[in-house]
Amino acid sequence: MRELLAEYAAGTLDPARRSQVEAHLATCADCRADLAGWLRLAAAAGPPADPPPASELVYRVMVRSALAEPTPARSPGRFSLALVLAEARLLRIPVLVASALVLALTVALAATQTAAPDGWSGDILALVAPVVAAIGISGVYGPQRDPAFEVVAATPTAARLILLVRIALVFGYDLALVMAASGVVTAVGADAAGVPALIVAWLGPMALLSALCLLLTVWVGPDIAIGAVLTLWALRVLAGNVLADVTGLVKFLHVVWSTSPATGSATAVLVLAAVVLAGRGEPIRRSRATHLP
Amino acid sequence: MMAADIGVGVGDAVRRDWRSRVGPVHHVRGRPGAEAASDDADAALLALVAQGDSGALTRLYEAHASRLFGYLLRLAGDRMTAEEILQDTMLAVWRSAGSYTGGSRVTTWLYGVARRQAYNRLRTTPPPVAAEPVDLPDHAPGPDELALAAAGGTPVAVAIGQLPAHHREVIGLVFVAGLPLADVAEILDIPVGTVKSRLHHARAALVQLLASQGVPE
Numbered sequence: 126m127r128e129l130l131a132e133y134a135a136g137t138l139d140p141a142r143r144s145q146v147e148a149h150l151a152t153c154a155d156c157r158a159d160l161a162g163w164l165r166l167a168a169a170a171g172p173p174a175d176p177p178p179a180s181e182l183v184y185r186v187m188v189r190s191a192l193a194e195p196t197p198a199r200s201p202g203r204f205s206l207a208l209v210l211a212e213a214r215l216l217r218i219p220v221l222v223a224s225a226l227v228l229a230l231t232v233a234l235a236a237t238q239t240a241a242p243d244g245w246s247g248d249i250l251a252l253v254a255p256v257v258a259a260i261g262i263s264g265v266y267g268p269q270r271d272p273a274f275e276v277v278a279a280t281p282t283a284a285r286l287i288l289l290v291r292i293a294l295v296f297g298y299d300l301a302l303v304m305a306a307s308g309v310v311t312a313v314g315a316d317a318a319g320v321p322a323l324i325v326a327w328l329g330p331m332a333l334l335s336a337l338c339l340l341l342t343v344w345v346g347p348d349i350a351i352g353a354v355l356t357l358w359a360l361r362v363l364a365g366n367v368l369a370d371v372t373g374l375v376k377f378l379h380v381v382w383s384t385s386p387a388t389g390s391a392t393a394v395l396v397l398a399a400v401v402l403a404g405r406g407e408p409i410r411r412s413r414a415t416h417l418p
Numbered sequence: 419m420m421a422a423d424i425g426v427g428v429g430d431a432v433r434r435d436w437r438s439r440v441g442p443v444h445h446v447r448g449r450p451g452a453e454a455a456s457d458d459a460d461a462a463l464l465a466l467v468a469q470g471d472s473g474a475l476t477r478l479y480e481a482h483a484s485r486l487f488g489y490l491l492r493l494a495g496d497r498m499t500a501e502e503i504l505q506d507t508m509l510a511v512w513r514s515a516g517s518y519t520g521g522s523r524v525t526t527w528l529y530g531v532a533r534r535q536a537y538n539r540l541r542t543t544p545p546p547v548a549a550e551p552v553d554l555p556d557h558a559p560g561p562d563e564l565a566l567a568a569a570g571g572t573p574v575a576v577a578i579g580q581l582p583a584h585h586r587e588v589i590g591l592v593f594v595a596g597l598p599l600a601d602v603a604e605i606l607d608i609p610v611g612t613v614k615s616r617l618h619h620a621r622a623a624l625v626q627l628l629a630s631q632g633v634p635e
Contacts, residue, residue, distance in 0.1 A: 131592065137596060182483075
């Protein structure tokens with residue numbers, strides 16, 4: 126019964142409960158005392174002060190509503206879509222076309238090797254795809270490659286979010302291209318191992334090399350990044366021919382450039398480092414933040 | 419002693435004459451039918467507000483203003499801030515009336531909006547400068563007390579104003595706005611049991627505050 130006394134004092138009980146409480150109060154001195162306390166509190170808390178007149182307040186609200194900039198009601202889904210579309214428009218068409226052309230050429234080259242019994246024609250795709258993807262990734266960040274760098278920096282959208290969207294767009298595009306290329310190579314019978322084996326051959330190296338290129342791009346800029354990535358990849362290519370005798374190096378490169386949980390984790394760490402780095406001020410070794418002379 | 423009066427201790431006058439004290443309680447929620455009808459009316463008004471009818475906003479304001487303002491006054495502590503929050507609230511209602519889905523009563527939705535606006539504004543308002551110690555050695559009424567007394571404030575009302583925000587809030591919702599505990603629970607997003615215990619804690623804190631100040635009857 127005591128539980129209800131506060132509500133009784135506030136006047137918010139329904140009639141049935143109210144008469145129940147009243148009946149009890151007639152017989153219970155303790156509850157009467159308790160109620161007196163609540164009533165005292167209620168009396169001190171209330172009554173409500175008189176609010177500003179409606180006409181005045183509504184007028185002010187209307188004025189504020191008219192003067193204030195309309196706040197865009199943005200739903201997360203619509204915003205994401207708009208962001209992806211906006212970033213897609215910033216992708217440079219020549220780079221996309223060049224990527225497609227290089228891969229088309231690779232497929233054509235692989236198709237001419239149909240007769241090769243050792244499945245070398247599949248390897249050529251695995252050698253080209255990572256470089257194409259990595260060079261594509263080098264264009265996603267920084268004033269040297271991004272003509273909208275300053276405009277984007279002035280928008281309220283976080284630089285890291287924009288970077289992630291661009292990575293997804295560029296890498297997704299390259300991934301789709303290489304997938305299609307793998308399909309074609311297998312379909313024309315140039316590679317006997319089948320599509321899954323072919324994907325395993327290029328997926329890990331492509332992701333790792335792209336992630337490395339991304340980190341270097343964010344850190345020291347795209348030119349050095351491309352140089353470093355090409356050098357590293359050249360080592361990998363040469364390991365099959367000129368450096369084939371250096372067995373330690375060949376074994377090491379074989380582990381590094383493979384599709385495995387370890388290389389996947391390394392890729393994730395590199396991307397994370399790049400994204401974290403992208404949110405921090407200016408990159409090192411960059412004299413100015415703009416690409417203009 | 420007033421402190422004893424709010425607590426469970428009881429004076430003879432109260433024992434003799436509880437009915438006369440219970441008398442003036444307004445049982446505003448006495449008629450469930452009327453309540454449902456006013457809910458429907460509120461929802462209809464809100465739908466008009468969503469279409470840009472400022473007259474409907476005026477009527478909605480008139481229906482709720484005094485109790486809503488009473489709550490905000492308790493929460494904010496001074497009239498000017500409470501008026502600003504009230505204005506913020508009506509602006510938010512004007513802008514977001516379309517987002518009301520009918521999932522809760524208009525009243526609880528409205529108080530929820532007001533509460534958010536209050537916390538937005540009170541968060542950005544710097545806390546009052548701690549220039550004077552809480553326990554004044556001198557019990558003479560300061561300027562605040564005099565101002566409140568002039569405005570009809572009692573020592574108990576002054577003491578309520580000194581309670582922590584979550585205590586003032588629950589007192590404002592239950593006793594000033596006169597909302598059922600279920601609605602209060604929904605607005606504060608806590609279980610009804612927690613509302614009850616918070617209310618009891620608020621009262622205990624008030625009793626303690628009054629006792630520590632030695633407020634005379």
